[in-house]
Amino acid sequence: MSSSLANGRTIPSHWYTDSAVLHTEIDKIFRRTWQPAGYVDKVSRPGEYLACEVAGEPVAIVRGNDGVLRGFSNVCRHRASIILEGHGCAKSLRCPYHAWTYGLDGKLLVAPEFEGVEDWDLKQVSLPPVRVAVWGPFVFVNIDGQAPPLAEVMGDIPAQVAELGCPIDQLHFSYRRDYLIDCNWKVYVDNYLEGYHLPAAHPSLFRELDYNQYRVDTFRYYSSQYAPIRPPRPGRDEPRRYSREDAGNRALYFWIFPNFMLNVYPDNLSSNIILPVGHDKTLTIFEWFTYPRNGQASEIAADTVEFSDEIQQEDIKICENVQKGLRSSTYDRGRYSVKRENGVFHFHRLVEEFLSR
Ligand code: FES
Ligand SMILES: [Fe+2]
Incomplete structure (x- = not known):
């Protein structure tokens, strides 16, 4: 049954709580993708x-x-x-x-x-x-040797990253931080793919972004998020992490099916790799790469890592809560916000497509 965003249902809760489903996913999703x-x-x-x-x-x-x-x-x-x-x-x-x-x-x-x-x-x-x-x-x-070529999977991403000024072949690895989370890997990915939870769950990040313009665009095997920084209103909403100057800066956020995320800024790139450890345990690996400055390697600023950590701690709490809720006998499937959850819908349909092959 094909479904549209407006009449679609989320994937069944046991796909998040059953270790047999994870085994199938390893076989049909993780072995068949880059x-x-x-x-x-x-x-x-x-x-x-x-x-x-x-x-x-x-x-x-x-x-x-x-x-x-x-x-x-x-x-x-x-x-x-x-x-x-x-x-x-x-x-x-x-x-x-x-x-x-x-x-x-x-x-x-x-x-x-x-x-x-x-x-x-x-x-x-x-x-x-x-x-x-x-x-x-x-x-x-x-692993299975049958995935479409990597360049085909990544589509327009390399061109957009280059256009932002990221020297992708000259990045300097600066820092890694791992988080082990008590949730299914798809709970974490679902959460990454929507800005709907920003107002309630990330008050400090919400203050920085122009929520009305926040948008997710979906492609065959990836999606991108558009999340412009909101210029501060002088005297009205200090303190802010980002300044008026940052507001002009673009950033690119990509998720590539099933478990790889790229966050590209004017002076650094970070990757998030989401690895299932068990059906209810997920390792997320955050790594930061900097661009050469005047031919020199530089390190990622400590406050960039700390701000990311603050957001991640908020997301971990949400994801662990959701995992508990998904075990409830009273819940099976939910609905999507048409305005805000098209990225989650897109991910769920890819999961269904791969599992049904
Ligand atoms: S297992 Fe015997 S040489 Fe490798
Ligand atoms: Fe979040």
């Missing part, structure tokens, strides 16, 4: 590698001697040990269990004391490839 997996500066030179886990799969990202960035299953073909940990630089990829050694191209080179094994050919053994793509500082991985 997932942020690490930073390209860790794997810029030949031999540099990065181990990560994407949708439950151990993955190794390796820069070859030919300069090509490749992804592999990080699982040894012998008896399934994890091969690489963390990041580093190596001439070959050596399993710590029995020292099977693979080339930077994933092909098995050495298997000690393996003579006499029948129906087995060292030359036929290699680590299964995993699809990787790079944008700016981010390395993305697509």
Whole structure:
């Protein structure tokens, strides 16, 4: 049944509270989309590698001697040990269990004391490839190999980010803060995708923004939020975080299905990665990148991080409350504000689309 925003219902509450649904989502959403997996500066030179886990799969990202960035299953073909940990630089990829050694191209080179094994050919053994793509500082991985190209998924985002003046290939990583939240990952994403909760839940942020102009625009696999800073009215609403000068500054907010957010400002970019840890536990990773100033790397201002933290604490409380409410036998599905919740509607329809494939 197709639905419009005006007659649509939110997704059923058990999709947020049932661990079996999360397992299906890992399979049908997280394995089938581009997932942020690490930073390209860790794997810029030949031999540099990065181990990560994407949708439950151990993955190794390796820069070859030919300069090509490749992804592999990080699982040894012998008896399934994890091969690489963390990041580093190596001439070959050596399993710590029995020292099977693979080339930077994933092909098995050495298997000690393996003579006499029948129906087995060292030359036929290699680590299964995993699809990787790079944008700016981010390395993305697509486990099932079937997602549309990253550039297609991101649509107009790179052009808009460039237009704002963000030098996406020269960003300096400055700071990371993690939050573990007692809610389903979709509760957090739902909350991010609407400004409807600003007046009641974020009084300090509400004072800074022009709520009447706040708008969410949806595209095939992403949405953007338009949230202009409101010029202060002298003598009437001090103190304000942002000044009159900031009011002219543009900012871009993007969410890319299912779990990656980008917040782009005239002098910094931050990413939020939303990772399900369990059906009712979510890790959110906030990272800040600065732009080079006069050729120098700079650090993110402490008050920028603190203001973000204040908003995040307000959102955490809301999200944990919602998770409790979703467990209630009295609630199943809700309705959307046509004016304010088109972004949530868009997300829910994408979730339905992927789960029904
Ligand atoms: S599991 Fe890797 S060498 Fe045995
Ligand atoms: Fe919020």
